[in-house]
Amino acid sequence: MADLNLNELHDTEFPLPEQMHGNVAITSLSKLYNWSRRSSMWPLLFGLACCAIEMIGTAASRFDFSRFGMEVMRATPRQSDLMIVSGTVTKKMVVPIVRLYNQMPEPKYVMAMGACASGGGPFKEGYNVVSGIDKYLPVDVYVPGCPPTPQALLHGLITLQKKIDGQSLANLDDVPWYGVGPSEPTPIPILGPDIIDPRQMDTIRRQAELAALGQPIGLRALPDVPVYKPKPKKAVAAAAVVEEVVVDEEDAARVMELRQAALARKRAYDASKS
Amino acid sequence: MYGKGIMRGLSVTLKHFFQTYVDDLRYGWRKYSPKEDNFEMRQGMAAQGAFTVQYPDEKLAVPERFRFVPFLVVNEDDHPEAPGKDWCTSCGICAKVCPPQCIWIVRSEDPNTGRPIPEPEAFFIDIDICMNCGFCAEFCPFDAIKMDHDYELASYDRTTSHIHDKDHLSKPTSYWNRIAPTRAAEEAEARGGWEHIDVIKERKKAEKAAAKAAKK
Amino acid sequence: MTDQVLPEKVETTDVDSAIAYLKDKFPSAVSDDTRDGYSGVIVDKNKLVDVARAIRDELGYNYLSSATAVDYHTLGEPDSDMEMVYHAYPITGGGALVFKAQTPRDNPEIPSLVNVWPGADFQEREAYDLMGIRFPGHPNLKRILMWEGFLGHPLRKDWKEAYYEEDHKPFSSRWPSGNVWRAEEKNAYGKNVRYPDDFDLSRLNDVSEESLYEGLGLGVDVQAIEGTMHTDRLVVNMGPHHPSTHGVFRMVITLDGETIDTLEPVMGYLHRNHEKIGERNTYLHNMPFTDRLDYLSSMGNNLGYALAVEQLMALGPRWNPPSYRAEVIRVLMAELTRIVNHLWSIGFLLNDLGAFFTPMLYANNEREKILDFFEGVAGSRLMCNYVRFGGVFQDIPERIHSVQNMVNDRVRDFDSMKFLTELVSERLPRFLDEYEYYLSENEIIKARCINVGVLPPDEAVGYSAAGPLLRGSGIPYDVRRADPYSIYPELDFDIPVGERGDIYDRYTVRIREMRESLRILRQLLPRLEATKGESVAGTNAHTPRVPVGESYGRVENPKGELGFYVVSAGDAKGTQNPWRYHVRAPSFINLTPLGRMSHKQKVADVVTVLGSIDIVLGETDR
Numbered sequence A: 001m002a003d004l005n006l007n008e009l010h011d012t013e014f015p016l017p018e019q020m021h022g023n024v025a026i027t028s029l030s031k032l033y034n035w036s037r038r039s040s041m042w043p044l045l046f047g048l049a050c051c052a053i054e055m056i057g058t059a060a061s062r063f064d065f066s067r068f069g070m071e072v073m074r075a076t077p078r079q080s081d082l083m084i085v086s087g088t089v090t091k092k093m094v095v096p097i098v099r100l101y102n103q104m105p106e107p108k109y110v111m112a113m114g115a116c117a118s119g120g121g122p123f124k125e126g127y128n129v130v131s132g133i134d135k136y137l138p139v140d141v142y143v144p145g146c147p148p149t150p151q152a153l154l155h156g157l158i159t160l161q162k163k164i165d166g167q168s169l170a171n172l173d174d175v176p177w178y179g180v181g182p183s184e185p186t187p188i189p190i191l192g193p194d195i196i197d198p199r200q201m202d203t204i205r206r207q208a209e210l211a212a213l214g215q216p217i218g219l220r221a222l223p224d225v226p227v228y229k230p231k232p233k234k235a236v237a238a239a240a241v242v243e244e245v246v247v248d249e250e251d252a253a254r255v256m257e258l259r260q261a262a263l264a265r266k267r268a269y270d271a272s273k274s
Numbered sequence B: 001m002y003g004k005g006i007m008r009g010l011s012v013t014l015k016h017f018f019q020t021y022v023d024d025l026r027y028g029w030r031k032y033s034p035k036e037d038n039f040e041m042r043q044g045m046a047a048q049g050a051f052t053v054q055y056p057d058e059k060l061a062v063p064e065r066f067r068f069v070p071f072l073v074v075n076e077d078d079h080p081e082a083p084g085k086d087w088c089t090s091c092g093i094c095a096k097v098c099p100p101q102c103i104w105i106v107r108s109e110d111p112n113t114g115r116p117i118p119e120p121e122a123f124f125i126d127i128d129i130c131m132n133c134g135f136c137a138e139f140c141p142f143d144a145i146k147m148d149h150d151y152e153l154a155s156y157d158r159t160t161s162h163i164h165d166k167d168h169l170s171k172p173t174s175y176w177n178r179i180a181p182t183r184a185a186e187e188a189e190a191r192g193g194w195e196h197i198d199v200i201k202e203r204k205k206a207e208k209a210a211a212k213a214a215k216k
Numbered sequence C: 001m002t003d004q005v006l007p008e009k010v011e012t013t014d015v016d017s018a019i020a021y022l023k024d025k026f027p028s029a030v031s032d033d034t035r036d037g038y039s040g041v042i043v044d045k046n047k048l049v050d051v052a053r054a055i056r057d058e059l060g061y062n063y064l065s066s067a068t069a070v071d072y073h074t075l076g077e078p079d080s081d082m083e084m085v086y087h088a089y090p091i092t093g094g095g096a097l098v099f100k101a102q103t104p105r106d107n108p109e110i111p112s113l114v115n116v117w118p119g120a121d122f123q124e125r126e127a128y129d130l131m132g133i134r135f136p137g138h139p140n141l142k143r144i145l146m147w148e149g150f151l152g153h154p155l156r157k158d159w160k161e162a163y164y165e166e167d168h169k170p171f172s173s174r175w176p177s178g179n180v181w182r183a184e185e186k187n188a189y190g191k192n193v194r195y196p197d198d199f200d201l202s203r204l205n206d207v208s209e210e211s212l213y214e215g216l217g218l219g220v221d222v223q224a225i226e227g228t229m230h231t232d233r234l235v236v237n238m239g240p241h242h243p244s245t246h247g248v249f250r251m252v253i254t255l256d257g258e259t260i261d262t263l264e265p266v267m268g269y270l271h272r273n274h275e276k277i278g279e280r281n282t283y284l285h286n287m288p289f290t291d292r293l294d295y296l297s298s299m300g301n302n303l304g305y306a307l308a309v310e311q312l313m314a315l316g317p318r319w320n321p322p323s324y325r326a327e328v329i330r331v332l333m334a335e336l337t338r339i340v341n342h343l344w345s346i347g348f349l350l351n352d353l354g355a356f357f358t359p360m361l362y363a364n365n366e367r368e369k370i371l372d373f374f375e376g377v378a379g380s381r382l383m384c385n386y387v388r389f390g391g392v393f394q395d396i397p398e399r400i401h402s403v404q405n406m407v408n409d410r411v412r413d414f415d416s417m418k419f420l421t422e423l424v425s426e427r428l429p430r431f432l433d434e435y436e437y438y439l440s441e442n443e444i445i446k447a448r449c450i451n452v453g454v455l456p457p458d459e460a461v462g463y464s465a466a467g468p469l470l471r472g473s474g475i476p477y478d479v480r481r482a483d484p485y486s487i488y489p490e491l492d493f494d495i496p497v498g499e500r501g502d503i504y505d506r507y508t509v510r511i512r513e514m515r516e517s518l519r520i521l522r523q524l525l526p527r528l529e530a531t532k533g534e535s536v537a538g539t540n541a542h543t544p545r546v547p548v549g550e551s552y553g554r555v556e557n558p559k560g561e562l563g564f565y566v567v568s569a570g571d572a573k574g575t576q577n578p579w580r581y582h583v584r585a586p587s588f589i590n591l592t593p594l595g596r597m598s599h600k601q602k603v604a605d606v607v608t609v610l611g612s613i614d615i616v617l618g619e620t621d622r
């Protein structure tokens, strides 16, 4: 150990600012940490709908995701790292799903497999269908398709591994479980006359108050933002057409902001492509 | 004898265990070589053991009729007359037959007369809803929408990338010819040429007119 | 439990004389259904139970296939605009006796038939849940698919969901000015939710769980109960997340020691509103949705739905029945599907028995070969969407072919007929022999399966069990024989039946059914060769015209009898959508006897009993 040169360990091929010298070992550590996390990703044995059949098909010998260190499908959330939401999430089922998610130990990942889990899928309009698990849980990777073939699912798993590879121990956003205190559990939805997300209690209460005042609730007219219009030459008369519907200004502004941000991201993405 | 059934079962398991290795030996080092056609054999009827497709190093080819999310056929970028022109005439049939109603089409209109132009101004498919049923491709009278084979679409974010717009959807005719040559050839034969059906019709008209003119 | 009579005791009558007999016996209560395109009789609801008894005992129509409700909201008379439709069949084979009972919409009430046919249990609960019809006399009238406390009865025609857009597809916002939006962007909560106007959060209480435990006899003072051993009863919840419930199915079990006292299935965790969406869809739109019912045997579902709609279309002009080749291909696919399904279900049954995954993997290897064929012919491994009205999507291609491009780096190219022949005459028979050698004599399997989960034949009929569950109990009832469709009459095959009605019998029935399917497939191959070149295309209209009427199409799906009850209102509204679209799901109705079969069994056996029924949640919950 005597001849261990700390500088050598910290030496990287990249030029570094002065104040970071001596701190760089963490990148190598991150690499090791990421490698071990991504190579032993145990999925929760948990099938919801048609997509689950393809998930089992992926686990079977022909496609075999044990090659990625995922062979042990655990039936208990306590021992699993990855929740593959494989199929349609219904309102009745989202309660146990959130509960299962809360029971999973950090680090945990969620993959939305198939159109249904990503955004509602063909059954989106149904009264008992949740339009995308990301309304309740943070999703790491979306795998489109109905159903995604085993190879598409494998591609999704590899994409998830890539995401982990890009994370760094130095960034608390990447490894929030090293932050201070225990992580907040996701509030469990309640089955009332319709499903209730506890995070939306305030909105619901406000809407009910407004309804008591005789003001309409329900559909809200959002300002028309031509987010996905490729040709701006004939843009729809934008914004300002907010009708006499009760609109929570703050909320609308927030949504607007989000949409603008999404638009910017989309433009940046398009630009980077071309 | 009690226990015989169990032993029989175990012998089958043992047989399967060895079979895989016997087959492995048979294919030997050629196993992962892309040039050999033994991949097809390993995945076909003759295979004895259990064989894994080593995705992503080797991929199980998808057949021509395979359907994943749809795409739009457009002319090549180096097409002599109309580079990059959509084959779609925005007739709206695909939007009507789509079972979960995930196709959105904005029809072009002539800015002066307000009459529709047979060309979509915008075309969206929400792939979070699409059920890959293939009806749009089946019922499109202009062979303008087809089912893609590219299934590697996983992404980190769906808000921005999961509604495919026209730019994203458009792929040149050569792409379709490449992923499904047999189907493409059949369709071309039914249309009467490799061009868009309207172009073929116009050419025929022009030819006829020319012939008439020549007669006179 | 029931005074069910065994089939051979009564003589069956054909439908017309049965109706005449009923009208004779109950002159004031039974009348013909004279609506255009409808059949059967309308029974006065006050006399319904008596008439049903007569139908069962005196006429021999002792198998209640389907019971469902229809809401004729704006179409019917106000005092009779809700209707229960029952389809009863003789268990010895033959056509349906359809009888209906009507009730006003604002106070719908129809006497329960549970005492006549216990198989009506879940179906009446479903009608209560989704349509709001009450059934006096039903022992356990609770919601079954939605949760207790849910607002409204969603299948009623005037009930609208949060993402409601228009009554019928296609929606007008899609074309010609389809500026895209997501449905959640228009909802105040950004979600698929809608609360009543006077919704008061402070009064909110979640009763969905408590209502489950009602009536389980909890809180009873066990010391006071007679008997020698005083053990507290224990409630065990299995599911909805449990590795051996085959999906999101839940059972609430009360245990007396190790022994099961009561078992109540709880479902609806995958209720995807198939029927509500189906009534908004056009007839063609529903085809790919049927794939997602029993997602292991999509080809069979397609066929059943096509048969139901074809029955209606055949009433109209310009109807071309499917060509012979199309029929051959349909049967070919249906039988391949049966093999796929049974391979899967036996694999999972063994999984439930503790043979963790090895038999499953072997079965899956063979299944993948058939899926390759489906993928080459129909385009998708699971969601085939292959059958069309009056034909099939496309003929079987000469070669199943793929090319090298940026997506594929390997090429596959094989002759489809050769592939099929090899599969049917060599590979699958060889595999089945090996599989049987591998499993059938295994002492552990026998010890765990024989005389476990027994369902006696008379009860199997009474519970409307179908498929291998019914045949395992020794009743040779198979829709392919009892009420033949397509080209099954000319094919030669046997109907395997069990003797004891236990799990082992269901297992052997499945194995033998696969052999029969292979036998059918071998008879189909020469027919395929002989009809080469014949057109298989169905009607090319994307919104086919369907005349007014009702129809009930049923097929013998691998899981049992799959029926589609379709009511067409025809052109009345200018749109072409089914007015009512109901699925008689075998996985759903086969669960009715689950509680009965598990009674007094050990708790460890309950997963095997469930596994032997072979359910798929997509179909159970729809």
Ligand code: SF4
Pocket (backbone or CB within 6 Å): A049, A050, A051, A052, A086, A087, A088, A113, A114, A115, A116, A117, A121, A122, A145, A146, A147, A148, B131, C292
């Ligand atoms: S995405 Fe398609 S295959 Fe997957 S669960 Fe939804 S409907 Fe089924």
Ligand code: SF4
Pocket (backbone or CB within 6 Å): B087, B088, B089, B090, B091, B092, B093, B094, B095, B105, B139, B140, B141, B142, B143, B144, B145
């Ligand atoms: S059916 Fe074909 S031509 Fe018509 S709008 Fe759709 S893609 Fe365009």
Ligand code: SF4
Pocket (backbone or CB within 6 Å): B070, B094, B097, B098, B099, B100, B101, B102, B103, B125, B129, B130, B131, B132, B133, B134, B135, B136, B137
């Ligand atoms: S594949 Fe089916 S669901 Fe998808 S866009 Fe085409 S018609 Fe619609």
